[in-house]
Amino acid sequence: MPHVTGRIRLLALFAGAVLFLPRGLLLAQQGPVAAMFEFDQKRNADLAMSFVPADLPATGSAQSPARVYLSAGDLERAFDTREFRPDATIVPTNAELRPNASSPATQRVLISRVQKQPDVMRDLEEQVAERRKRGPAAGGEKGFMRIGIDTFFAQLPRGARDDQKDMPFPKSACFVATDFADGGALNNRTLFAQDRVRKGIADCLAAIDNAGAHSVALPLMGAASSTTQTNDAQYEGQRVLKECRLINATAGISLGIHDFAASRRNLREIGLVQWDREITGMFKVDSKSRAAQSALAAYRAFAEQIEQTFRRGLAGNKTGASDVNGTCAAILNAQ
Secondary structure (H helix, E strand, O other): OHHHHHHHHHHHHHHHHHHOOOHHHHHHHHOHHHHHHHHHHHHOHHHHHHOEEEEEOOOOOOOOOEEEEEEEEOHHHHHHOHHHOOOEEEEEEEOOOOOOOOOOOOHHHHHHHHOOOHHHHHHHHHHHHHHHOOOOOHHHOOOOOOOOOOEEEEEOOOOOOHHHOOOOOOOEEEEEEEEOOOOOHHHOHHHHOHHHHHHHHHHHHHHHHHOOOOEEEEEOOOOOOOOOOOOOOOOOOHHHHHHHHHHHHHHHHHHHHHHHHOOOOOOOEEEEEEEHHHHHHHHOOOOOOOOHHHHHHHHHHHHHHHHHHHHHHHOOOOOOHHHHOOOOHHHHOOO
16 A cells, blocks of 8 residues: 555654654744743742643634633743733733823833833823823722722734744733722722632733734732731731732632633633742742751642632632632632
8 A cells, every 4th residue: 555655654744744844833833821821830839730731622712722821931021922911911000091101010021111112102002092081090099000909901002913923922912900000099098809810811801802813811910919908907917928819810800711712712721830939939948958848848738729820710600718728818708
């Protein structure tokens, strides 16, 4: 059967050729979010427990499942590395919708890059101005956007084409208010209720999906974990308090992903990026220190809680203090 033998030879040649494909081409075929997940997983072996993939089922309008990646990395790398750059991103903003404000700090990851393209920044500012014309936030809340709830979708720039894919940011971004321009939202616990954050995330995912994006990456926003709480009556120590905020942020975001999932049409990859340097800073000690084993145990316990919260949220279930051994009551039980 010479034709069968010839086919086998062709398949063998093709398989061999794949092994020698350039790294960038292989990553591009893999998808940017999956490629960064795999890269960071190998790069951050000490944080192996912080890498969790999960599937979203096919829907009536999306015949194939999508994948959600919880990882430890850096959103800056997703923007700056072409092979890792998603079609879209979700980033935090302030209630006043001021892109140049210092708060929230993560907003600067995107804006600092957009500003290097004056035409794109000018176009974004025009889109912001149009959004602000809708008037102040509902319910008497400060600014133009209710924290956790209201969103703003922008193209970078409007009418972005494939030949603009070399810019160090995605072609579209959706902003969720997580703070005020001068800070301070952290001290109002009700602003971080999971039911608020889930709405903002679900609305952003729907807007991005409607724009035809296949991939989106977002930071673990809404935790304000770099800030010290000033009026926490149940202050438990800065690291534990930070853990509680990160768990709460994971809960709200994963619930939003769940709420969006049934209507998904285009999105195939969603990347939720925990800042690796933050996790390392929370648990890093000298390997020769007597505290090394206890620090490792604390990290493992935290990573397990994050994964359980992530999976619980994707299933549509909120996370309460009872789900994390009774800690974090003041944060997780906010309504």
